[in-house]
Amino acid sequence: MTTLADYCQSTAAAARTAATALATATTDRKNAWLRASADLLVKRAEAIFDANAKDVVAAPSFGMTAASIDRLTLTPARVAAAAEGLRQVAALPDPVGEVREGGTRPNGLQVLKVGVPLGVIFFLYESRPNVTVDAAGLCVKSGNAVILRGGKESLHSNTVLHEILTNELPNHGLPRDALQLVSTTDREAVGHFLKMNEQIDLVIPRGGESLIRRVAAEATMPVLKHYQGNCHVYVDRAADLDMAERIVINSKTHRPGVCNAAETLLIHAGLAERFAKRIADALRAKKVEIRGCDETRRFVPDAVPATEADYAAEFLDLIIAVKIVPDLSAAIAHINRYGSKHTDAIVTNDLAVSRRFVAEVDSAAVMVNASTRFNDGFELGLGAEIGISTDKFHARGPCGLRELTTYKYVVTGDGQIRG
Amino acid sequence: MTTLADYCQSTAAAARTAATALATATTDRKNAWLRASADLLVKRAEAIFDANAKDVVAAPSFGMTAASIDRLTLTPARVAAAAEGLRQVAALPDPVGEVREGGTRPNGLQVLKVGVPLGVIFFLYESRPNVTVDAAGLCVKSGNAVILRGGKESLHSNTVLHEILTNELPNHGLPRDALQLVSTTDREAVGHFLKMNEQIDLVIPRGGESLIRRVAAEATMPVLKHYQGNCHVYVDRAADLDMAERIVINSKTHRPGVCNAAETLLIHAGLAERFAKRIADALRAKKVEIRGCDETRRFVPDAVPATEADYAAEFLDLIIAVKIVPDLSAAIAHINRYGSKHTDAIVTNDLAVSRRFVAEVDSAAVMVNASTRFNDGFELGLGAEIGISTDKFHARGPCGLRELTTYKYVVTGDGQIRG
Structure with a gap:
């Protein structure tokens, strides 16, 4: 019998393996997946609405207010907007492989600072199911595998959206496990993932302040915090x-x-x-x-x-x-x-x-x-954003594709040694 | 009676106040302080050697090996090298106020991404007292107030070095509390500081792996980790x-x-x-x-x-x-x-x-x-370095002045509003 801890461990391990493959995927492949996924969302809108309807029907039993049920509800316009979001991400520059700085040292060594993915991202979010699509698009484009953990209120919607996006990955030579949706709504799963700092490089909680505070307190890896603004x-x-x-x-x-x-x-x-x-x-x-x-x-x-x-x-x-x-x-x-x-x-x-x-x-x-x-990723020219960081470390303000990456130094010489 | 917790709290509060003033200090003032401090270290070398001699005499009682006592010992060459280090930091570009990216949006808004200090840094280090000078120079140049916590083995040396550097700050219009040395060797002080994530923006532990792991486990703020390399x-x-x-x-x-x-x-x-x-x-x-x-x-x-x-x-x-x-x-x-x-x-x-x-x-x-x-800050062209980050978040590889800063978005318009 698989325990919850085993399930989380194997999910994270699969994400790590996928991240390694995704890190070197070309921009062409990632963009082709983004565009094909956008088309598929529109083509499979009926299946999405059917799943969403189940969530909407169950919503009052979770004590959801009319306003949150509205946010939960997918309409043709919202699905079209999610698809359009993926096309916009495809049109943005790829932060992976971007040469951010570079020069040649006096001894002839060429030093380049090159954008690379962070690795594996654990993304927690609340009721709006279109966030599943946004986060998947931003993470894959930035070369990161993502473990998606949506709210229980939107599990049916998230499951069908995730299935559409994931099934399309291998058609573009991309690893299926780059996008995983946590299939259990057990809250303890979150605690397990937050302990895995060897497998998970970054946690992004998107939701109310109490969610973010809980994640920040428990996480053993960096957290991209997005508190409200005064x-x-x-x-x-x-x-x-x-x-x-x-x-x-x-x-x-x-x-x-x-x-x-x-x-x-x-x-x-x-x-x-x-x-x-x-x-x-x-x-x-x-x-x-x-x-x-x-x-x-x-x-x-x-x-x-x-x-x-x-x-x-x-x-x-x-x-x-x-x-x-x-x-x-x-x-x-x-x-x-x-x-x-x-x-x-x-x-x-x-x-x-x-x-x-x-x-x-x-x-x-x-x-x-x-x-x-x-103060918004679109308005400031970053393209799409995954959140607005209220931290000073790593990224401040709107976080777009580049903020989901780090860099490596690539140093090329002709046999230079230190004297 | 002042408790240890009160002492740590007031140290951190003074650092926060100093950081606000230091953040807007001009490069000229910071560089003048660096150069004057370099001259003073050489001028006051005798006082430095006297203090260092007390540490060296006490060293065997701390169980220090011959190699560590050698690292602890200040010589005229080492003091000169520390002074030269400050002059080199003065010669480096100021990361504060640096416009890192910028452009004008279609609606006419000018968007600049401008380097700003992180704020308050808590810096822990082991026996080499010249690290006191290096860290002070890098932190002040990058506009950060720093709380220095050296090893008990070098307390006399650190005290006189700190006094020389600190006394010179007001002569250049810079706040004295920008550089504070923790005067107690009580290990519990570290635990107090690591809890103060409202006052302290970053912790940098420089020393053995066990020190870094302890700090990473206890800290409630980001840690710049510098593990060894395989x-x-x-x-x-x-x-x-x-x-x-x-x-x-x-x-x-x-x-x-x-x-x-x-x-x-x-x-x-x-x-x-x-x-x-x-x-x-x-x-x-x-x-x-x-x-x-x-x-x-x-x-x-x-x-x-x-x-x-x-x-x-x-x-x-x-x-x-x-x-x-x-x-x-x-x-x-x-x-x-x-x-x-x-x-x-x-x-x-x-x-x-x-x-x-x-x-x-x-x-x-x-x-x-x-x-x-x-793979070294000097060799890769960053100038001085405060460590080599083995993390992916914020900074990777050598950390110089720029890695001790963050940025803010400065957005200037003519009355633009969102439609």
Whole structure:
């Protein structure tokens, strides 16, 4: 009888073997698989909908809310978008084999720093089954074998998606075990995988903060952490107020439930009189609740009084904390104290002010006269992304194909030795 | 009364504050401090020797061997070399503020990826006191505050070196707490620091494998691991045998006790007859003990029979394991099985063979027709190094100034919002 530990061990060992083969697969083969898989997803949409329907029917028994059931549900548009995602990944440059730096040393040795895959990735995610397709595409293109562990709520959908993608691998000379879906929903399986730092090079948990914290605490290998963002917009004294309004509204209301949405607005005291009421009115027109400091409430008397907890909060909702600050230094200090080092924006036309803000705000992305919503792999030009790292180590901010790789030094000579 | 936990907490908090100030210090200030410190080390050499003499006198009571006491002992040449090291770091490019990539998106947003410090580094090291100087120079130049924890054997030496370097910081507008030396030798202090992942961004343990394993197991923040190397030289059928001999001898005997020295020699069966005895004679002339496979022993009958353990060993000594392999595939398989992914070399003049070796050997540095000894920060052009990473995550191979930094995205627009 196979125990759970044995199952996990053999899954990881198969991934390691597949990773070795996949590491040297040509870009042509990987792209051909991506494009063929995109076509197959559309061709086999009926089978996907049938499996998805089983998950949707069972969803209430898992206590899922209407919003999560909506995210779980696959529609023709969502399957087409997943297929299109694979085609976009095919169109991106291959980070494997990319020569990132290079030169010739005084002794004639040629030194190249060449992109190579990390190896085996353990990817955990929650209910949206299209993530199965996205993650598979990004991992295979970057030359990594992946062990996919989706939520129990989407097991039927994930199983058919995984089967379609995996069956297509050998047709392009790629190893089947490059993509494995954990077939058990036993939570202990996760614990087993997190102990295998000899077989697994990286864990990516994509889901709520409690999932990420649990994985970070248990993992014996590196974790690409993707915590939520407590993002700020600071409207400086030298801001164009039309631009400031546009950026605040977009940062807060374009998609309030995502990590790069703004949560706190800081306003320079010198323009509070001209701007505080104006922006409050504009935010309220978009149904945003305002929680303001005492000074804010002088101009916006019916704002809810803001607490310390509000400044630390990631509302992920139509709520914004507002604070009037005496100067740039106070704005920077507030951000570095309450922020989560994710994305922070300044609106100003003062170059010296923008230089200081950019230098002193310690965040993965610092925006000058642009919406916080631009901290995103597509928007910053990385192509697709597997997450937005809130760590400083390895990769910071959006993680695309290159962030799923490492490098090796390739040193070529004519018999050089050290003297 | 201050407890040990309080002491560690306040040390880390002071480092965090200093890191914020240091992150925006100009290159000019940092370089001025490096050059002034170099001059001061030479000027205050007598005070350094006095302190060092106390450590040397006490050394036998710590059970130190003659070789370790030699490493502990500071001489005028060693102090001069440490000072010269600081001047070399001053001459290297500053990784902070370096624009690593950049472009303009279709919507007009300028996106720059800019080097920034990691923040606070906890650096643990063993007996050589000149490491105090090296680590301080590299950390300050890369904009990181560092908490230095040397061995108890070198506490007097480290204290005076630290005092010289630290006292000079304010003269260049740099924060004193950027360099702190842990003043207690209590081992529990290490445990306290390893728990502080809010204050400390990276731990670098430099010393024996047991130190590194202890730190990796206990640390709650990333660890830059620097394990020893089990490095190989594979002499292919298409090798130039004079070159092969030169590379094998250099890789094995130039400095047998370091991580990039070769431990195993693999020989293609097709040239065993011409090469096995020849290289054995050359190695023995350098006093190297040969441990060979059965096939090797046909040509070198008095070689010690090699065991499985020999192929897995890092001898760090004048011993080499030798194996005759049927072909390139067997050589690659042997390296990927027994090696430590550190440094592996091939000697060949066959381009297709070298391409396969480079692609399939999964090591931080792959050498073609060059000694394994070149896997080193100076030799590969990084300037000084703080270690050679045996991890894949963040940095692989030699870690210089840039590997002590991360990056932020700086995005500048004219009011762009997402539609």
